[in-house]
Amino acid sequence: LPALPSRAAPRKVPFGAAIQSDLMNGDPAYRQLFVEHCDLVMPMNALKFDLLRPTREIWDFDPADKVVAFALEHGKTSRGTCHVWWGATPQWVKAIESPSEAERVLVEHIERVGDRYKGKLLGWDVVNEVVANDPIYENRSLRDTYWLRTLGPRHIPIAFKAAASADPSAQLALNDYDLEFKGPHYDERRTIVLSIVRQLQDANVKIDAVGLQGHLYADKEIDVDALDRFHRDLDALGVKLLVTELDVIDWKSPAGPHSQDRTAAALVTRFLDALFSFKPPELVISWGLTDRYSWVNDVMPRPDGAPSRPLPFDRKLRPKPWFELIENRL
Numbered sequence: 482l483p484a485l486p487s488r489a490a491p492r493k494v495p496f497g498a499a500i501q502s503d504l505m506n507g508d509p510a511y512r513q514l515f516v517e518h519c520d521l522v523m524p525m526n527a528l529k530f531d532l533l534r535p536t537r538e539i540w541d542f543d544p545a546d547k548v549v550a551f552a553l554e555h556g557k558t559s560r561g562t563c564h565v566w567w568g569a570t571p572q573w574v575k576a577i578e579s580p581s582e583a584e585r586v587l588v589e590h591i592e593r594v595g596d597r598y599k600g601k602l603l604g605w606d607v608v609n610e611v612v613a614n615d616p617i618y619e620n621r622s623l624r625d626t627y628w629l630r631t632l633g634p635r636h637i638p639i640a641f642k643a644a645a646s647a648d649p650s651a652q653l654a655l656n657d658y659d660l661e662f663k664g665p666h667y668d669e670r671r672t673i674v675l676s677i678v679r680q681l682q683d684a685n686v687k688i689d690a691v692g693l694q695g696h697l698y699a700d701k702e703i704d705v706d707a708l709d710r711f712h713r714d715l716d717a718l719g720v721k722l723l724v725t726e727l728d729v730i731d732w733k734s735p736a737g738p739h740s741q742d743r744t745a746a747a748l749v750t751r752f753l754d755a756l757f758s759f760k761p762p763e764l765v766i767s768w769g770l771t772d773r774y775s776w777v778n779d780v781m782p783r784p785d786g787a788p789s790r791p792l793p794f795d796r797k798l799r800p801k802p803w804f805e806l807i808e809n810r811l
């Protein structure tokens with residue numbers, strides 16, 4: 482594929498990507514890719530609780546500061562992920578048994594971090610992955626986490642209120658995965674998200690957006706009708722829809738760059754078609770930009786050993802069909 486010309490006109494829907502702050506210095510070409518192709522650049526990991534505050538005494542803002550400054554210097558926006566996530570609760574927090582102490586630590590964390598980046602971030606994923614992984618099988622709505630066990634479901638409004646008080650103009654989102662596929666399990670996950678939104682609103686707690694992570698799978702069917710309905714249901718509640726972590730887990734597609742890329746582009750097309758059929762999402766963010774670095778390589782590698790190709794640019798930083806799609810669509 483030839484190098485892409487720079488865009489003549491701004492996109493109608495902003496396109497962004499998450500960047501790994503620890504790779505920015507060592508790989509200037511990687512960094513440059515974000516400068517050239519993104520409207521938004523956000524830290525992939527640096528704003529997660531365990532990295533910001535690995536111990537009670539240590540706050541480490543440097544990696545996140547670096548990414549946010551980089552984005553703003555280049556005229557881009559940024560956003561934060563995430564205040565509450567089961568995957569980023571530090572050990573010292575998990576050792577806290579007292580609910581009142583846990584609440585104090587959570588609120589203090591969100592207020593301090595929210596305040597530090599006030600005016601610099603479009604918004605935050607306030608809670609990430611709070612919906613039970615398999616609600617029907619597990620017979621529960623919310624994921625069993627430290628925060629749920631210690632504070633109950635109220636940790637969700639507590640987190641949203643703290644985020645709103647720290648940065649009143651930030652767009653506050655609930656972010657989750659597996660919200661686009663076909664089947665009762667996924668219907669249930671969508672229903673739970675809608676019910677969390679309604680409960681927050683009934684309690685007068687501000688929630689502005691739902692983030693669809695958008696980790697698509699070569700072996701999971703996207704439910705176009707259900708996704709369209711979900712988008713409309715959110716809209717009826719006055720809540721925006723964001724795509725926050727788009728990539729393609731291609732461990733079960735036929736091996737080979739051509740077929741993997743064709744599968745990926747078809748999935749991204751179907752996903753965007755379903756979302757756009759009602760109206761464009763607020764923004765589309767991919768979970769990295771290049772196949773050179775992706776959590777998919779580490780967490781869900783192909784069983785046949787072929788390199789995975791989850792992202793819009795290949796390992797040599799050349800655009801793939803799914804990036805052309807972004808360019809044509811957004």
Ligand code: XIL
Binds near residue numbers: 526726776
């Ligand atoms: C992942 C990052 O990509 C990895 O670099 C990190 O080691 C773990 O987290 N869902 C999410 C993201 O909400 O925050 C996860 O990101 C990927 C799955």
